[in-house]
Amino acid sequence: MLKIDHLTKRYEDTIAVDDLDFEVKPGVVTGFLxxxxxxxxxxxxxxxxxxxxxxxxxxxxxxxxxxxxxPLREVGALLDAKAVHPGRxxxxxxxxxxxxxxxxxxxxxxxxxxxxxxxxANKKVGGFSLGMSQRLGIAAALLGDPQVLLFDEPVNGLxxxxxxxxxxxxxxxxxxxxxxxxxxxxxxxxxxxADQIIVIGRGKLITQGSVDDLTATVQGTVLVxxxxxxxxxxxxxxxxxxVQSTSDTAISVTGLSSDEVGELAFKTGVVIxxxxxxxxxxxxxxxxxxxxxxxxxxxxxxxVSHE
Amino acid sequence: xxPMSSDQNLHAVFESEWIKFRSVRSSVMGVIVFFxxxxxxxxxxxxxxxxxxxxxSGADRLTFDPVSTSLAGILFAQFAVGVIGVLFITSExxxxxxxxxxxxxxxxxxxxxxxxxxxxxxxxxxSEVVCFATFELGQSVFNGVVPTASLATTDVLRSVLLAGxxxxxxxxxxxxxxxxxxxSAACISIFVSVLLIVPIIFVFLPTSWQNSYEKYxxxxxxxSMMSPFPAAHHLGAWNALIVLLIYTVVVFGVGLTLMxxxxx
Numbered sequence: 001m002l003k004i005d006h007l008t009k010r011y012e013d014t015i016a017v018d019d020l021d022f023e024v025k026p027g028v029v030t031g032f033l034x035x036x037x038x039x040x041x042x043x044x045x046x047x048x049x050x051x052x053x054x055x056x057x058x059x060x061x062x063x064x065x066x067x068x069x070x071p072l073r074e075v076g077a078l079l080d081a082k083a084v085h086p087g088r089x090x091x092x093x094x095x096x097x098x099x100x101x102x103x104x105x106x107x108x109x110x111x112x113x114x115x116x117x118x119x120x121a122n123k124k125v126g127g128f129s130l131g132m133s134q135r136l137g138i139a140a141a142l143l144g145d146p147q148v149l150l151f152d153e154p155v156n157g158l159x160x161x162x163x164x165x166x167x168x169x170x171x172x173x174x175x176x177x178x179x180x181x182x183x184x185x186x187x188x189x190x191x192x193x194a195d196q197i198i199v200i201g202r203g204k205l206i207t208q209g210s211v212d213d214l215t216a217t218v219q220g221t222v223l224v225x226x227x228x229x230x231x232x233x234x235x236x237x238x239x240x241x242x243v244q245s246t247s248d249t250a251i252s253v254t255g256l257s258s259d260e261v262g263e264l265a266f267k268t269g270v271v272i273x274x275x276x277x278x279x280x281x282x283x284x285x286x287x288x289x290x291x292x293x294x295x296x297x298x299x300x301x302x303x304v305s306h307e
Numbered sequence: 308x309x310p311m312s313s314d315q316n317l318h319a320v321f322e323s324e325w326i327k328f329r330s331v332r333s334s335v336m337g338v339i340v341f342f343x344x345x346x347x348x349x350x351x352x353x354x355x356x357x358x359x360x361x362x363x364s365g366a367d368r369l370t371f372d373p374v375s376t377s378l379a380g381i382l383f384a385q386f387a388v389g390v391i392g393v394l395f396i397t398s399e400x401x402x403x404x405x406x407x408x409x410x411x412x413x414x415x416x417x418x419x420x421x422x423x424x425x426x427x428x429x430x431x432x433x434s435e436v437v438c439f440a441t442f443e444l445g446q447s448v449f450n451g452v453v454p455t456a457s458l459a460t461t462d463v464l465r466s467v468l469l470a471g472x473x474x475x476x477x478x479x480x481x482x483x484x485x486x487x488x489x490x491s492a493a494c495i496s497i498f499v500s501v502l503l504i505v506p507i508i509f510v511f512l513p514t515s516w517q518n519s520y521e522k523y524x525x526x527x528x529x530x531s532m533m534s535p536f537p538a539a540h541h542l543g544a545w546n547a548l549i550v551l552l553i554y555t556v557v558v559f560g561v562g563l564t565l566m567x568x569x570x571x
Contacts (some may be wrong), residue, residue: 049413050406051570066413069314078408083403085331100323100411102313132370140407 001025002047002148002179006056009203011043016042018203019056024181024196026147029174030253031194032183035290039203040183043300044152048077061147072101077143077150081133081157086126090117090136093125093141103144111139130157136167136266148179167193187286201290214285222261225274232270239264250274320412320421328425333398336473338433341384349380350439352564353448360453373456374466377445381470381528381533384393388430388474391497392481395426397491405412409571419486419563423479430478433470442503443468462535470533477502483555485564502526507510523550 002024010015011156017039022031024248033038045059049065058062062074068074084093094108115135120128141149151170155163169191174180180277184190190197190211197214199206207214226232229251233243241255253261260276264291265272323526328334356363356376363371399405412418446455456463481498488494502525509521518540521527532549544551 017383043405045571048406048410050409054569068413071413072316072411073313075410079406080403083406085381085398085404087331087333087404088327089330092326096323096326097407097411099326100320121551166478202418279393 002181003062004047004060005058005059006044007043007046007053007058008053008055009039009046009051016203017046020208021056021202022198022205024179024198026179027169027174027177029180029182029193029197030173030196030198032184032198032200033190033191033286034185034200034206038183038201038290040049040200041152042203043200044077044079044150044183047150048075048079054302067104070101071148072097072103072144072145072223073214074144074146075148075150076139076144076146077152078134078154079150079152080140081137083129084125084133084136086254087124089122089124089272090128090139091109093136097140099141101144107143107145111142111285114142115139131159131162133157134162139171146178149173149181153184154182155184155186163189199286199289206289220254221254221278222258223250223274223278224253224261224265224272226252226265227271227273229270230255231267231268235264235268236261252278315368315412315414315417317417317421320417321424323411324418324421326426330494333394334391334429337394339390340434341387342437343388344384345380345437346444347380348383349377350444351447352379353377353445353457357448359453361539371454372447372534372536373446373454374442374463375530375533377442377449377456378467378470378533380441381474381529383528384437385474385477385502385526386499388434388478389481390495392452392460392483393427393494393498394491395422396485397489397494401473401491405571416563417566419566422450423482423559424515426478427475428484430475432470435468435473438467438471438474439566454523456535460535465544466533466535469548470529471546473529473532473551476551477529479489480525480555480558483559484561486566487558522547525551525554 004020004022004024006016007017007020013194020039020043032040032043042051046053047065048059066070066171067077088096091112093110094111095105097103098105109118109121109248112121115138117135117139120132125133128136138151138154138271141151155168158166165272170182172179174195182190182193184193185213196208196210197209199214223246228247229245233245233251236243236251236253236256239256239259239260241253244252244254246252256264258275262272263277265275315505353376356371360368394405399408409415412421442456444460446457450453455505459463481494484492484498485494488497506521506524506526509517509524509554522531522541526548527541529552531541532544534541534544537543
């Protein structure tokens, strides 16, 4: 189990991670979600002992990373796929890593085979596409057959087939009882991949829980098409609902259930053409949760409507 | 591989760093450039001396040193050696692979120790081979026309051996500088400045300063180490070695301390 214990990391005058405190449990895929610049990569670097925490600590099964006897056999990580010497071949890169942790060379061929890059094993890494580098990074993470796996933005650069492959792969790792911790700024991706989600913004923990729990915390909207939108809107606003018009013939209602909207329409004498409850997607949850903590917020032209 | 334990140790990290050292072009090319420069220039200079020997004045003939002359290629090749040392660590920072390396070897003292041993062992072997080869090449060029030196003379043997050690320590100095500066270009610039530019500045200083301080420049320490007898206002070979060792240990110590403290 991976435990982030009141972690704070300050670089000169910016706080990258601010009193972050959570646990990542084995047996499930845990998504680590946050906008760019929210502190995900910093947290990953501190977990691996690359950066020293300003305050707090990170432990893997109770031990600090520096104290692991054979780190690659306990923790496998993919941080930056391109962080490999470009002049070295894929096989030599993996052999050097294997040697440092006394891993058999036959394991190098196994992981090359598994990630589907055996055919380019003797080519220099500098010529690899991002997708191939990503596979090499995954091969390196798997080298020591570790119980804890960390992946920082692993789907970047993968083609759709590769993304499907990696999703299945994460699930199978978790099913084997391993701890799988995957960061991403793509909430839609996490919704498909992760069981548990940890959301951070500006280095602070915003929320954590299962995907279902998180989407339930945010109010859904109801899409309504009706004969007389003006009078229905008036009635809805009187009930303190938030109404946004999505087109000439449709509105989106927040704050009331579809049952309530239907009953209100009946009382108002408006004919309903469509009444569709819309569950908040994880993406919307994410936007709502992190709206205050965007490092580089872009102003939206016009209203942001829930579609 | 020891079947009893899978714990990481210095030997495992040494093996890993040895694979890394020999699997990139910069080290292999550096070694080739080092060979070609030392032997090529040493041979060329020795040949020039031989072909002009009949016109060489009596005074110049008296001060002629067949050892230093045959080793003259080292003055140029020392830059190649420094670059090998620098790139062994800075290439990890420029490519970002230092993060992969440190994730595999979180004990930074162990990592630096393994890298230093790999570099030292590789460079001492290569440097001694190069120095003895260029010495023999020079003597065979001189043979019959110009006075030659023999390795049977203690001071001659010492000069050639210390020439190789001088180059090896330069590689370790370059590596230590790389631990501090981390950037290849900046690091190579500093290295070249200290070996090449600072001696030029000394030319413009008052003679008394030159006589008192010039001998402590790394390049002059190298000169002292590879001459069978000390030049005027220069340290003896063994004292020069001690000063160079002190420089190396200080820069290495600063590099190691920063490596432990800083974020990767």
